Amino acid sequence: MIKVGLVGCGAVVHRMYTKGLLGRSAYRVAFVSDLDPAQAASAAEVFDAQAVDLDVLVDQADAIVVSPPPATHAALVRACLRPGRTVLCEKPYMTSGVDAAAVAREASEVGASLYVGHFRRAFPHLALAQRLIGLGLIGDITGVSACEGGRFTWRTVSDYPVRDIHGGVLWDTGSHTLDMALFASGLDRVAPDFAIEVLRVDKDKSEPSHDFLADFRLEIAGRPVDGHVHVSRKQSLPNLIEIAGTRGKVSFSAGLDDRIRITTEAGSEIVKAERAFEDLMEGFDLQLRHVLLKDRDGDFAADRFIGQVRLMEALANA
Amino acid sequence: MPDSIAVVGAAGFVGRELLRQLEANGTPATAVVRGLRELSLDGEFHDARSPDELKGTRFDIVVNLAYPTSGLPFDQPGLNAEILRTVKSLTKPGGRLIQVSTASVFGMTLDRPIRVGHAPTLRDMPYVESKIEAEHEFEREQEARELSLDILRLGNVWGAASGAWALPIVQRLVSGRPVGVADVPSFSNATDVVNVASYLAFLLHRDHPPGVRYHHLAEFSRVTWPMWIDPLADALGVEPVWADPSTITGPAGNRQEVRAALATISPRTVYRRFAAERAVGSWTRSAIRQLPATARGKLRSDLVFASEPAVERLEQIVLSIFAGYQEFATSVEAGWSPPLTQEESLARVLAWLDRR
Known part of the structure; x- marks a missing residue:
């Protein structure tokens, strides 16, 4: 069972990821983290997961979804990269081309699999x-x-x-x-x-x-x-x-x-x-399966x- | 002192156009919106407030355009009740209320007798039931508080950037889906959003005594769907597709809907069929609403319940509307004429398409 960590517990997590990540046999949300404790507590309850600090989540999760507003993506994705780790960054991937290229390169150098959520x-x-x-x-x-x-x-x-x-x-x-x-x-x-x-x-x-x-x-x-x-x-x-x-x-x-x-x-x-x-959630679900299990075509690669x-x-x- | 005006549901297609026209003739209004102000309203002319910010405030005239547009089907009566409470709380005793309703109070596919007067209760899709419930609630309120009540039922509100008609017609044309039914009368029962807003502005400036008045607006009712659709198809360089008449539905009926739903039996698929049906879906939703809140919450979180009708049923209903067997004739007060002609309305839609 893949342990997923959610960095950011805003609207997209509550509206979309709840439908795509709950009740799956191959992966489950084990950790959530948000600057707003109320948002983190809410997501933790929904997913029956632990609300933890970002560094704990980064240490313990097998796969991480990064979904806070786009200006934070570069720093947060970089913080999540580890060898063998899967990271899914919500769209838009980055806010500058320089960051987009640099973070994709860094993921590759680290040996992490970095994807973007364009379901x-x-x-x-x-x-x-x-x-x-x-x-x-x-x-x-x-x-x-x-x-x-x-x-x-x-x-x-x-x-x-x-x-x-x-x-x-x-x-x-x-x-x-x-x-x-x-x-x-x-x-x-x-x-x-x-x-x-x-x-x-x-x-x-x-x-x-x-x-x-x-x-x-x-x-x-x-x-x-x-x-x-x-x-x-x-x-x-x-x-x-x-x-x-x-x-x-x-x-x-x-x-x-x-x-x-x-x-x-x-x-x-x-x-x-x-x-x-x-409905479009079938596309969202399929994207998650591609990313968390195997993205054979590389369609979601950063x-x-x-x-x-x-x-x-x-x-x-x- | 001029009358104070509130427009509830101001961020929608008709609401935005109404506010534009009121601004153009110098009539300020308070826009009652739930979302972010700058995404709900253009410019700074009108005041925009959330329902919470307006608690305790009463207006001389309230225009209600709001109805439930989100949530699962069985949540809609509750959401509608919230809207009705808001509208009533904003309306002064003895004040004026203009309820913007729909021709669909005579059936989602306009398959019931049409009359300019009280609409009977009907089991149908959530949208229809919400609009009927609003009419009935405000009729009761009119009597209780001696309101001046205008119920304006609109035909199919189309026009440039119409999300309900212009957009789906374009999508259907491009994807080769039927845009109507072959060999049927095909009344479009259309009204352009600019004309709708103009008539509302006209009503706002009339003095009306306490009582109820019913208005029906579809100034292009006799314009057939092909008269709108063919020019759009030409502009896109595609051939319209017309469905066989056998694909469309008749009036809603419990027995035939249950029989059709049971043909695809499994709890999930049966529910999806039931919830999507016009008549039996209504009873299904009513039954679910009788469950304790905890049970409803569990059903929701179990993801068993879809919010969208099954595709093929929705398609049949859409085609039945395109079939337009019955004309929704205009019945409006003397002294108003629509600012946009049929040709101008079409030209604006074509310009919208061209500027994509």
């Missing part, structure tokens, strides 16, 4: 899009477009979405939305030091912003890839991801689905994944998220 990668339609695009169905990637918006109803404990410069919609929802585009297009697999040119940013306010639209261009292996992102906490958006290639386009929902649309010169077709999830962090940093700072 949408387990969604059936996204995995299907990634596979088909990877097979060259639409040729070389020429553009990625991603939009997602809706009323913000997530109740955080720390209010970081309105207080922290890394709590804005780009870092929050946008990290999911951009990740879907980068994962599907395979751009998360290329060397993450690609050139980024920010062409336009239109946002409702300085960070943390709540409505963020941007156009950008990536230079990958000498080829330009045009990018567009629009994310909002204030209005519903069409919630679509579109990946354009030299021979066609793949479009799909930014939400949970089992279908994608492929448009080529031959026409427009719907392709269905072999399986469908009834080095696959360095480029995404660099891109978000460039957009947020433009």
Whole structure:
């Protein structure tokens, strides 16, 4: 039985990890830690775990989930790295590209397995899009477009979405939305030091912003890839991801689905994944199993998220 | 001194638009919201408060847009009761209350007789029951406290950035799911959010004596779904898919729903089917609410109880709404006309899609 330690016991732990980590035969939450004793006590009760100081948790847990606000991730993940240890860092992975690359490298040097919690990668339609695009169905990637918006109803404990410069919609929802585009297009697999040119940013306010639209261009292996992102906490958006290639386009929902649309010169077709999830927690659960038991494809490995962090940093700072 | 106005549920789609229009005509209001202020409200024109901050405060006019939008199905009556308590506590004796309701008080798929007047009690989905309960509670309150009560039932509130219609239609078009049913009348029973807010603002500025008035608003009721959907499909470069008429549901009925649910027997799957059904789901939720709180808490933590209906049942219900067999005709007070025409409404939705 893998003993899991939870660093941070905020909203995501109480709303998501309770469903993904309770009642499992292969792993259980044994330790919890939070700066707020009340949050730690609440999580300890829910998981029937021990509320302990961070250093005790780091010493005794087999696997650690780091979920406090993003600005703390670099220091906390570094504190958790040990040989043979599995660490799952909630999204967004880091708030700077330098930290993203450095912490992934340090994990590798220590012999720890570092992952990032982007559970949408387990969604059936996204995995299907990634596979088909990877097979060259639409040729070389020429553009990625991603939009997602809706009323913000997530109740955080720390209010970081309105207080922290890394709590804005780009870092929050946008990290999911951009990740879907980068994962599907395979751009998360290329060397993450690609050139980024920010062409336009239109946002409702300085960070943390709540409505963020941007156009950008990536230079990958000498080829330009045009990018567009629009994310909002204030209005519903069409919630679509579109990946354009030299021979066609793949479009799909930014939400949970089992279908994608492929448009080529031959026409427009719907392709269905072999399986469908009834709710998004199935994706969350699958991600945890991948990370805690065996991530065979490396889909959640930290080095696959360095480029995404660099891109978000460039957009947020433009 | 001008009337004091509270808008309960101001952070939603209609609420935000109403506040925008009130700001544009210089009418201040207090927005009653539960979430973070800067995510609930644009700008600084209106005052935003949580229900707790307003304890003991009474307003001349209260507009209620709130209804339960979270929680498990069997929690919804309790959440609804909290909302109704808040609204009543904010309303002055002899004051005005505008309850924003829905055409769905005549059945989730509008499959019951429509009348401009008192809506009968109905076993249906939690959303429908919450809206009916609100109407009935405020009708009782009107009599007890001599309120001026307007019950405004809305058709399908669509418009630019409509999370209930524009967004799912786009998603269905892109994913090749049916956006309607072939060969049926297909009344969209639509009302644009801008027109809804305009009518609410109009009502706010009318003098109404104590009593109850019922209003039905769906200025685009006769616009069929394809008239909205085809231009969106063109803009996306996709062909709409229309479902076979056999996929849609009839009026809710206990016997057929129980029989269908029992076909997939296991405690979890039966519950999921029951909870998702419109009629028997209602009885299931009622039964669960009779359990002691400790037992309900255990059921919740055991994760046996899903909050979402089974996909195929939800799909049938959605398609039944798209079938639009019955028109929800507009019945509003004289002196108001909708600011947006059908063409303007569509143009705004297309612009929203284009700016994605």
